Amino acid sequence: MATQYVSEHIVRSYFTDAMSHMYREEVPAYAGLVDLVDEVNDRVLAGNLDLASQIESEGGQETLRAERHGAIRIGKAEELNILRRAFAIMGMFPVGYYDLSVAGLPVHSTAFRPVKADALAENPFRVFTSLLRLERIEDDELRAVAEEILSERQIVSDRAVELIEQAEKQNGLTRADAREFVAEMLETFRWHSTANVDHKTYQKLKSQHPLIADIVSFKGPHINHLTPRVLDIDAAQAMMPEKGLNPKETIEGPPLRKSAILLRQTAFKALTEKVEFPDQQGASDAGEHTARFGEIEQRGVALTAKGRGLYDELLANAKNRASSGDGLYEDLLVEEFSKFPDGWDELREQELAYFSYILKVVPSCEGKIEPGASFDLKQLIADGVIEAKPITYQDFLPVSAAGIFRSNLSSDDSDLYASDSNQEQFEKDLGTAVLDPFELYEKQQLASIRECQDRFMNVLAE
Numbered sequence: 410m411a412t413q414y415v416s417e418h419i420v421r422s423y424f425t426d427a428m429s430h431m432y433r434e435e436v437p438a439y440a441g442l443v444d445l446v447d448e449v450n451d452r453v454l455a456g457n458l459d460l461a462s463q464i465e466s467e468g469g470q471e472t473l474r475a476e477r478h479g480a481i482r483i484g485k486a487e488e489l490n491i492l493r494r495a496f497a498i499m500g501m502f503p504v505g506y507y508d509l510s511v512a513g514l515p516v517h518s519t520a521f522r523p524v525k526a527d528a529l530a531e532n533p534f535r536v537f538t539s540l541l542r543l544e545r546i547e548d549d550e551l552r553a554v555a556e557e558i559l560s561e562r563q564i565v566s567d568r569a570v571e572l573i574e575q576a577e578k579q580n581g582l583t584r585a586d587a588r589e590f591v592a593e594m595l596e597t598f599r600w601h602s603t604a605n606v607d608h609k610t611y612q613k614l615k616s617q618h619p620l621i622a623d624i625v626s627f628k629g630p631h632i633n634h635l636t637p638r639v640l641d642i643d644a645a646q647a648m649m650p651e652k653g654l655n656p657k658e659t660i661e662g663p664p665l666r667k668s669a670i671l672l673r674q675t676a677f678k679a680l681t682e683k684v685e686f687p688d689q690q691g692a693s694d695a696g697e698h699t700a701r702f703g704e705i706e707q708r709g710v711a712l713t714a715k716g717r718g719l720y721d722e723l724l725a726n727a728k729n730r731a732s733s734g735d736g737l738y739e740d741l742l743v744e745e746f747s748k749f750p751d752g753w754d755e756l757r758e759q760e761l762a763y764f765s766y767i768l769k770v771v772p773s774c775e776g777k778i779e780p781g782a783s784f785d786l787k788q789l790i791a792d793g794v795i796e797a798k799p800i801t802y803q804d805f806l807p808v809s810a811a812g813i814f815r816s817n818l819s820s821d822d823s824d825l826y827a828s829d830s831n832q833e834q835f836e837k838d839l840g841t842a843v844l845d846p847f848e849l850y851e852k853q854q855l856a857s858i859r860e861c862q863d864r865f866m867n868v869l870a871e
């Protein structure tokens with residue numbers, strides 16, 4: 410009998426589940442956030458039967474409760490490269506390039522995520538992955554120290570590397586190997602309460618940028634947050650203080666709307682945790698480090714380049730007006746976004762968002778497709794023969810990501826810096842080009858139109 414390999418989705422689900430358990434144990438406040446999310450979601454579902462049946466059809470509670478994303482920060486090209494290979498085995502591929510230099514952050518990033526619609530439906534877990542840009546450490550001596558420390562570390566175990574090579578060669582893993590692989594990968598993302606550097610080096614790195622200290626001072630890229638899906642992010646944000654969680658000041662992304670767009674997210678601020686710093690004498694020095702937090706997200710429709718242009722413009726207006734004292738950011742955001750059409754039909758007709766089209770089968774289209782009729786998408790939608798379903802946004806937003814980083818780095822620097830994007834170098838380090846998110850949504854929309862067209866022709870031929 411041929412050896413049976415498990416699907417990438419299964420490996421990814423093992424991984425999501427294992428990360429969730431580990432992080433809830435490592436960070437009890439995160440377990441508290443998960444409880445809060447369950448409470449909010451239960452309440453929303455009890456009051457919205459349509460949504461409840463939709464969630465049921467998408468896999469029910471188990472799918473709803475699985476985390477949507479997490480984030481890590483890594484130090485060198487080899488780490489990015491080996492993680493790219495590890496994530497591929499879980500069916501996660503690099504999508505998008507995020508230049509965070511505009512927010513004064515010494516990293517650039519991508520998101521490893523499933524790409525195809527069926528894979529996303531199985532389990533959409535994504536890992537936002539940021540690579541340190543050593544060249545942004547100004548002090549030559551300190552840069553050399555950081556480089557030296559990073560050059561010595563190996564974040565993926567020898568056994569994990571073996572399993573990665575095996576999976577690549579045979580194009581899959583058996584269930585037992587998949588379990589072992591996930592257990593090995595968990596070690597990569599585990600927290601280390603003892604640092605890799607002495608206290609003085611840590612302080613120096615931190616004074617350059619807290620992010621540099623977080624990346625360089627530890628044995629590996631600890632998972633710094635996980636993010637479940639919440640069905641009412643405004644309610645969850647309001648409830649955090651009463652659950653003993655300290656939320657960031659504002660929800661990132663667009664304001665609350667009838668037709669949700671892109672991504673709204675918020676977090677409780679990173680905790681300050683005890684860390685031991687080894688010294689030259691083999692003893693250690695007690696200190697602390699602030700990095701780990703918990704986040705929640707709520708997603709809406711993916712926007713076209715045109716829609717995204719409008720989103721970026723309105724968001725920038727709200728931010729600029731708030732910083733010049735024009736009013737409260739939340740109020741200004743709502744005011745600015747009144748210029749963004751709020752209804753699925755408008756979003757579709759003005760080509761601001763992506764939709765997936767479905768030709769309804771008989772009897773609903775009976776009598777509506779006349780012999781000899783031509784395929785007119787607009788007309789068929791108007792006639793109720795074709796249904797347009799919003800395509801969910803699967804990616805991240807650089808301005809939001811910068812806001813999440815900042816609220817967790819004990820730095821309130823919100824200035825904008827000149828862009829210093831270097832996608833070419835990032836892709837060289839990654840070992841492949843990142844996928845373009847707009848192209849992915851475009852393709853999905855187009856494929857759905859083609860399928861409608863084929864089915865339409867079949868109905869005509871009947």
Ligand code: OOG
Pocket residue numbers: 479480481482537539633674805806809810811813814817
């Ligand atoms: C990543 C922050 C970005 C998001 O959801 O936008 C992020 C980090 O803090 O490492 O996770």
Ligand code: NI
Pocket residue numbers: 478479480537634636704813
């Ligand atoms: Ni996040």
